[in-house]
Amino acid sequence: MRLHDGGAPITELMKQYGRSRKTIKKHLRTVGPLLETSVLDE
Known part of the structure; x- marks a missing residue:
């Protein structure tokens, strides 16, 4: 389950969500735990 395109780095996320910290x-907070579990699954 990919939550963002091709494992985009945090800097790319910041560009996308840069309007508001x-x-x-x-x-x-929402995605972090899911990313950790998905990394462990891989």
Whole structure:
């Protein structure tokens, strides 16, 4: 399950969500744990 394109680095996420740091924090808070589990699965 890919949550962002081709494992985009945090800097790319910041460009996409750069309008609001709160948005980034919310996004990372939601996605972070999922990314950790998906990395472990791979």
